[in-house]
Amino acid sequence: MSASPDVRPAPRSAHAHARRGGRLLVGLVLYAASVALLVRAQLGSMPWAVLSQGLTRVTGWSFGTATVVVSFAVLLCWVPLRQRPGLGTVANVVVIGLLVDPFLALTDLLPDPLPLAAAGGLVAVGVVVNGLATALYVGARLGPGPRDGLMTGLVARTGRPVRLVRGSIEVVVVAAGWLLGGTVGVGTLAYALAIGPVVHVLLPRLSVPADG
Structure with missing residues (x-):
């Protein structure tokens, strides 16, 4: 007698990983799309995109190449902060880049x-x-993006509030990008003012529960 096929449901852990992986991937794809929309508007990009724009003008790299280089540079800053990358961290660099x-x-x-x-x-x-994308990939709980990890690492090491640390990082990044030729404008300001509230609303709704 031939053995009957195994039709038992996959273990819950497998479903959980698939669910998280799917949210992570969708979030990163949407994130890349949102960066392109903001850059194309030519009214000022999000802070880290301003830096990538500046690097493209100075080096002749594509925007994607500059984004990957910046991401790896930020990851190097994790070392003294004792931050550990996860699957989501690596995927963030590769997929968006x-x-x-x-x-x-x-x-x-x-x-x-x-x-x-x-x-x-x-x-x-x-x-x-961008807010939707951030809520999806952060809510997947598979590891922070390079820039998120830099922020949380500095918060942990300095004891300063998240808002102050994030704001300080973005001011430095925007200034450096602008000096290199990146575009700063009303779009940059709109992003800075709106992204926090958007993520605040969406993240609780799109986060995968810690046990699933």
């Missing part, structure tokens, strides 16, 4: 220059998509 250039190429299909109303709409959509 690989996808942001293709998404930017897609946005090149839009009219140039964009009407101001359309550019403002791209900023609004980009901020909301």
